[in-house]
Amino acid sequence: MYVLGVETSCDETAASLLTGDFNVLSNIILSQDEIHAPYGGIVPELASRQHISSIPYVVKECLNRAQISIEEVDVYAVTQGPGLVGSLLVGLSFSKGLAYYFGKPLIPVDHLEAHIQSAFLENRETPYPVLALLVSGGHTSLFYLEKRLQYELVGKTRDDAAGEALDKIAKFLDLGYPGGPIIDKRAQKGNPRKFPFGVPRMSDRTLDFSFSGLKTAALRYIRKSNLQTDHPQLNDFLASFQQAVIKALLSNLTRAIRKCNPRSLILCGGVARNQELRKKFLSLARKSHLPAYIPSPQLCTDNAAMVAGLALEKIQSGQKGDFSLDVNAYPRFHSS
Numbered sequence: 001m002y003v004l005g006v007e008t009s010c011d012e013t014a015a016s017l018l019t020g021d022f023n024v025l026s027n028i029i030l031s032q033d034e035i036h037a038p039y040g041g042i043v044p045e046l047a048s049r050q051h052i053s054s055i056p057y058v059v060k061e062c063l064n065r066a067q068i069s070i071e072e073v074d075v076y077a078v079t080q081g082p083g084l085v086g087s088l089l090v091g092l093s094f095s096k097g098l099a100y101y102f103g104k105p106l107i108p109v110d111h112l113e114a115h116i117q118s119a120f121l122e123n124r125e126t127p128y129p130v131l132a133l134l135v136s137g138g139h140t141s142l143f144y145l146e147k148r149l150q151y152e153l154v155g156k157t158r159d160d161a162a163g164e165a166l167d168k169i170a171k172f173l174d175l176g177y178p179g180g181p182i183i184d185k186r187a188q189k190g191n192p193r194k195f196p197f198g199v200p201r202m203s204d205r206t207l208d209f210s211f212s213g214l215k216t217a218a219l220r221y222i223r224k225s226n227l228q229t230d231h232p233q234l235n236d237f238l239a240s241f242q243q244a245v246i247k248a249l250l251s252n253l254t255r256a257i258r259k260c261n262p263r264s265l266i267l268c269g270g271v272a273r274n275q276e277l278r279k280k281f282l283s284l285a286r287k288s289h290l291p292a293y294i295p296s297p298q299l300c301t302d303n304a305a306m307v308a309g310l311a312l313e314k315i316q317s318g319q320k321g322d323f324s325l326d327v328n329a330y331p332r333f334h335s336s
């Protein structure tokens with residue numbers, strides 16, 4: 001069996017081809033970073049237009065690299081939401097068109113569930129229940145999976161996502177876009193104890209996150225210390241800010257472990273590429289005596305292998321759905 005996955009929820013146009021035994025034959029990702037960089041953030045209108053012009057080439061390249069013809073594709077999988085609705089519609093309409101023309105099923109998948117799936121792609125034997133920390137530019141959430149394909153949202157951000165906070169601080173300092181990877185690199189050369197940030201915690205003891213207070217504190221430091229691109233302590237500042245974000249993520253994860261008692265941990269989403277977060281997450285897992293899984297970096301940020309993988313998982317578990325072409329994009333979180 002061959003599954004063609006398509007992902008266009010945000011600013012990456014991606015297609016991937018998987019075999020029925022989860023083997024990734026090709027995984028093409030065309031980033032729009034250069035298009036959005038001058039604006040310091042994603043411009044939704046530009047994103048959807050770029051998806052329209054890129055998608056035919058990305059899918060063609062994906063099939064070429066996998067050495068599979070389009071007639072051989074058995075199932076189409078596509079991200080349905082959450083994301084930018086204009087962007088989602090491009091991938092969804094393109095995949096619907098192909099499924100309709102070739103008379104094949106279309107499986108719509110949820111973007112957040114697909115991010116979690118990226119960890120299962122490389123580790124098929126992950127023990128359940130699983131606690132997954134998903135950290136990206138649009139989302140910061142904790143999911144508890146009692147068994148496979150059963151997602152319970154146990155914590156989420158009440159304001160900014162962690163990646164969004166990193167991107168905004170980098171934008172404010174004129175460091176470039178996306179800010180997450182830039183801060184990651186510069187933080188490695190800085191002292192994380194130089195600027196004392198408090199760790200944000202919700203007063204109501206839920207497992208929710210909040211990053212807007214941390215962002216405001218960072219902006220205050222920037223103004224007070226007149227931090228600019230060439231400031232000698234800029235790397236120290238970025239290391240300290242990143243450290244505070246990581247502490248906030250992992251302190252919630254620690255409480256969630258106590259509350260949910262999982263048998264394994266997953267870290268996923270674009271921010272899971274962060275070197276320091278990966279290290280600290282693995283160290284927390286070791287201390288908690290839990291096996292932990294982080295996808296390889298190219299599977300952390302948006303990609304379509306995770307989309308095709310989730311569709312395959314659904315097929316194999318007998319979760320049929322109606323596979324009709326009458327599916328619509330949804331922009332916000334949707335509980336399944």
Ligand code: KG4
Pocket residue numbers: 010135136137138139162163164166167178179180181184269270271272273274275300301302
């Ligand atoms: O998962 P993703 O590609 O898109 C969303 O679903 O949001 O995540 C993108 C986010 C951006 O905020 C980006 O700055 C962040 O992931 N990111 C990183 C790193 N690489 C990407 N954040 C910190 N360190 C990195 N190395």
Ligand code: ZN
Pocket residue numbers: 111115136269270301302
């Ligand atoms: Zn994503």
